[in-house]
Amino acid sequence: MPPRPKVSELEIEEKFIKGGSGNGGQKINKTNSKVQLKHIPTGIVVTSQATRSRDQNRKIAREILAMKLDEMEKGKESRAQLLMARKQMVKRRSKKKSKAKYRKLEEEKKTESESNVETEQETTIVDEDEDIIVVK
Amino acid sequence: MGPRLLEILTRTLPTQQAVNELRWIKQELPSDKWEEAVKQRSQQRPLQYILGTQPFGSLTIKCREGVLIPRAETEEWCTRLASCMDGRPHCTNVLDYCTGTGCIALSLASQLSDLGQVVGSDFSQKAVELARENMAFNGQELLESRNEVGFENCDLSRLQVPRSCGKFDLLVSNPPYIPKNDMNVSGGVEESVLKYEPWSALVGDLEFYHYLCSMIPVIGAKAFVFELGYRQQGMETRNLIPDSWKCGLGYDSAGHIRTVIGWCNQELDSLGDMVDEMLA
Numbered sequence A: 001m002p003p004r005p006k007v008s009e010l011e012i013e014e015k016f017i018k019g020g021s022g023n024g025g026q027k028i029n030k031t032n033s034k035v036q037l038k039h040i041p042t043g044i045v046v047t048s049q050a051t052r053s054r055d056q057n058r059k060i061a062r063e064i065l066a067m068k069l070d071e072m073e074k075g076k077e078s079r080a081q082l083l084m085a086r087k088q089m090v091k092r093r094s095k096k097k098s099k100a101k102y103r104k105l106e107e108e109k110k111t112e113s114e115s116n117v118e119t120e121q122e123t124t125i126v127d128e129d130e131d132i133i134v135v136k
Numbered sequence B: 001m002g003p004r005l006l007e008i009l010t011r012t013l014p015t016q017q018a019v020n021e022l023r024w025i026k027q028e029l030p031s032d033k034w035e036e037a038v039k040q041r042s043q044q045r046p047l048q049y050i051l052g053t054q055p056f057g058s059l060t061i062k063c064r065e066g067v068l069i070p071r072a073e074t075e076e077w078c079t080r081l082a083s084c085m086d087g088r089p090h091c092t093n094v095l096d097y098c099t100g101t102g103c104i105a106l107s108l109a110s111q112l113s114d115l116g117q118v119v120g121s122d123f124s125q126k127a128v129e130l131a132r133e134n135m136a137f138n139g140q141e142l143l144e145s146r147n148e149v150g151f152e153n154c155d156l157s158r159l160q161v162p163r164s165c166g167k168f169d170l171l172v173s174n175p176p177y178i179p180k181n182d183m184n185v186s187g188g189v190e191e192s193v194l195k196y197e198p199w200s201a202l203v204g205d206l207e208f209y210h211y212l213c214s215m216i217p218v219i220g221a222k223a224f225v226f227e228l229g230y231r232q233q234g235m236e237t238r239n240l241i242p243d244s245w246k247c248g249l250g251y252d253s254a255g256h257i258r259t260v261i262g263w264c265n266q267e268l269d270s271l272g273d274m275v276d277e278m279l280a
């Protein structure tokens, strides 16, 4: 595998999209942690709301952007390829991070219910290209 | 089953949010719990109480009824605070008053090394217990930073000082800051918050900033960061601390006033990175 491309932070404009109006803080309990990145030199915009974690979404959005730019440079830009790569990436991340955590949480809960077969299975990510919006 | 569950969620949530939330429910709960989760969510029970957690920076914070769910705005300033303290002449011993789930104390303790003691205190026994669970739950993330973290039951209105430690350089807090008169939908408070989150974590105003400012000399703090919801709470804080202190307001990423920050000596000037508007 070739090294994964990175994008300089200086070329990125980042936005956290909360949706809704109002003053926020204690008054509102959001579940949305959507992150939007704009690549200033090319104007490409990507977003991620794949996970509940803003931290993770920031990382995922950067990986999507890097991949997108890499594809463009190589000139063999293929949306299908990009989507597939993204799916795998999101899967890998949620597996690596939340899965481990939630398994731990589930194990603590296991005393009450014993049937937790489902948690071990990989649930397919159903949202889709919602998360890759490429605006020119 | 999928389309029907989604249909139920979209009755009360915007479509994209419903799609996201159903995906997370399916990822994080066993399939025999999906139906009940969707039902509860459509009755506005917070997703974090249903799933049992909320991400906070790189931590996963356990949540349950009786203790306030950590907010993204809090996560934001904690991250900002950690990055402006990182590698600089830093503070020893940090007190997080009104700690709730422990998210602020744990987040700072995991991001900054050698802080000494990091203590979270709350007058709610439920909160203190949950905070301790969260410390254990995030043990891995806390390991490397070599801080001593602990949680205690203390009442801020009685200016109680934690028993495990008396002196703290930094005081941080996210006290209840919604005035009683605004505790309704027209005051901007979400239905689900009103129905499911503890009012003792939410209702408060200037009195909390009075208590916090009174704590500063008691524990010998040299710097503070308090979350707030109203400009007046920041102005009050400015008036209560000595004129010689530097003090300013920080905004959140939506552009709302979110924190008041103060410090008493030049060594701590890096806290100026938290400030978007200095107060004279």
Ligand SMILES: C[S@@+](CC[C@H](N)C(=O)[O-])C[C@H]1O[C@@H](n2cnc3c(N)ncnc32)[C@H](O)[C@@H]1O
Residues within 6 Å of the ligand: A026, B067, B068, B069, B070, B071, B074, B097, B098, B099, B100, B101, B102, B103, B104, B121, B122, B123, B124, B127, B154, B155, B156, B157, B158, B173, B174, B175, B176, B177, B200, B201, B202
């Ligand atoms: C807005 S919540 C903040 C929780 C947590 N720090 C966070 O940011 O998510 C306020 C917390 O203050 C606690 N609290 C309210 N009055 C208090 C008092 N007099 N002394 C100590 N804690 C108090 C509540 O129990 C609640 O956990």
